[in-house]
Amino acid sequence: MRTICFYFQVHQPYRLKPYRFFDIGDDHYYWDDFLNRNVMRRVAQKCYLPMNALLLELIERHKGAFKVTFSFSGTYLDQLEAYAPDVLESFQRLVATGHVEVLSETYGHSLAALKSKEEFARMVNQHKEKIQKLFNGYTPKVFRNTELIYSDQIGEMVADMGYKGILTEGAKHVLGWKSPNYVYQNSIKPELKVLLKNFLLSDDIAFRFSNKTWKDYPLTVEKFISWIKPIPASEPVLNLFMDYETFGEHQWKETGIFEFMRALPEAVLSQTNYGFSTPSEVLNQVEPVSPIQVPYPISWADEERDLTAWLGNDLQDEAFDRLYELEKIVRKLDDPDLIRDWNYLQTSDHFYYMCTKFFSDGDIHSYFSPYDTPYDAFINYMNVLSDFVLRIKEKQKELEAV
């Protein structure tokens, strides 16, 4: 029997408030509470609450034959506690069914894996503790790095931390002729298994579902079944990875996305030889076929499936380098307030807002950005960072004085 692995990324950043030059050295609170709360409540109503209810209904109806997997960023969980305890509760109920897997990641949904092994490990650990606290001692076994960013080196670090597997993008330029529908291994540490996103079928749901110019519009359950049936029987898994906000937020409920998901499990179970599994189950049941070489980092973003959504232009690189200059001293000071802001400042979204790839994926970027332009994003971020540096220096002085 073959299996479908549904995985949803659940994340919201802490967005910065408009922070002026005159605020530097004066105002040490950086977060736009109003906006963050607003986004969280809006998405809760449109997506989290109805979709959680639907998933619970499906899991119960199929008595465990239907399963899903989540990764929650720490910034998301913090905001759930602050703004949407009702959503948190419904996630806890889902996890308590035993048919939902929760993945490990960095607390701040950060790009630390690209910069520092120590910081990466600290953030993963902090995230693990948060998951254990909120989900009744649950300990994740499989890793998913921010935005599916992966390379051989990142895989090696993850293996060293004791994880059995990692999720990433089935990027064309990495796979070549190979199929994403197998289990692969990290090329440095073969004990770490690698699950690859089938981006065609995933993006059919996540991006193209309501696109009226798409030749296969509208996407129906029958159509989807007719696409997965002919996949060669030797290919054991089908990894459908997407943002959780696909359901109800990116694809509005009027598009029929909820009805699609409501009908899909039953159709899959009755009309195909596919079942549903979580990543841990896949790793236990399916033998890897070969190592996969990923010398340069890949991600699931944009056409390029690389890092250019977050890093590469001067604005992004400057902000990123300035931020990580502070790494050692922040960890040494170990001040709870500083650590909190340090986590939130590392969130990849801040760098995403500074992206200047206007032509290929610009509209996706502007859809997600609270700023008018990447330049505004940069100015605001650097002002905040300047204040953060001043606070670090103050704290250092305090400690030296003691």
Place this chain on the structure above:
Amino acid sequence: MFGWEFPPHISGGLGTACYGLVKGMVHHNQEVIFVVPKLWGDEEELADFVNASDITIDYREKKFKSIWKNLTYLEVSSFLVPYLGPEEYQKFTDYAIHDRTDVDESIFTTKYEFSGKYGKNLMEEVSRYALTAAQIARDRDDYEIIHAHDWLSFPAGIAAKEISGKPLVAHVHATEYDRSGESVNKPVFDIEKAGMEAADHVVAVSQLTKNTIIRRYGIPAEKVSVLHNAVLDASIIKSKYEKKVPEKIVTFLGRITFQKGPEYFVEAAKKVLDRDENVRFVMAGSGDLLNRMIDRVAELRMGHKFHFTGFLKGDDVDHMYAISDVYIMPSVSEPFGIAPLEAVRHNTPTVISKQSGVAEVLQNAIKIDYWDVDAMADATFALLHYQGISKMFKELGSEELKNLKWEHVAARLVKIYEKTLAQ
């Protein structure tokens, strides 16, 4: 005098300069009739104000026809205004690109409501203003000389001279070359040139501007006098606003456009920061080069020490001057440039480009060529670190300011009038 705006309803420095000049003239018991396209009613009672919007034109006057013939309607497409704020500028360019309207019969109605702004129908208003000026010149006889401020009122000045036969002084606060570099707007240039040629005497706000007038407009040197601007209030401003950061602050405050030379400030900042980490640079303002400046700052990896505030207004401008340790004006071309004098009032030492009119009157400032970023960096570093020189600038600068009075400017203007009338 024909102007285009008068405080408190102004969009830039032209209105302020007219205000100072009129105030100075009043000090010397000169009676001034001041015409503006639109009066708001809350202007200070300094002059005999004439609201051009109130003037009824009597078309039976034959001369009007010939005046109108000379006022060819001109299409607008670029920087027209001497001192334009970024918002007005935006509105203005939007208009120029999308919203050209043809001049219509409304010019020839007997009465016309001017907006007095720099927006839509600017050329129409300039033309109509000239007709109104002719009417005023015919109706009144209680004046000896006509004085027109900048190209917007040059057609008015020419028309008034034609009707009355009285001498005309053309006052140049900025030329098209200052506003647009080498890509001058021909119609505006033509009006400027016609105004200066028709005038019996030309007044320039700086030697720099006089040179432009001679070189670019072909006006004979002996016909041009330099009359520097002054300050309305030379008192030192003691701000209670306190700096919140420990580092020293170096500031650029102005429109981020070609004319103001922002890129030289950025390059100089890099050179200073390489030697001294304990400084923050601030670029306050907005403009079409803003994003390029942000890119460059990021590329030079100094985003943590170089900040952008966007367009500042009200108290924020004062606060910015107050917390600055050095103020830099690296203008590529600045007919006068009053901002450094504001900095001096806040006891902030200044670095100014030699390509500015203000450099001719302010002695206690470091003057550099706008393109010489090494010199700019050296000067900044010196002012930040060598207390002696910045202290001296603070003391002497404020003394110097006290001598830059509009009374003195007006006294010289009276002399120019006398000379012109005697010709």
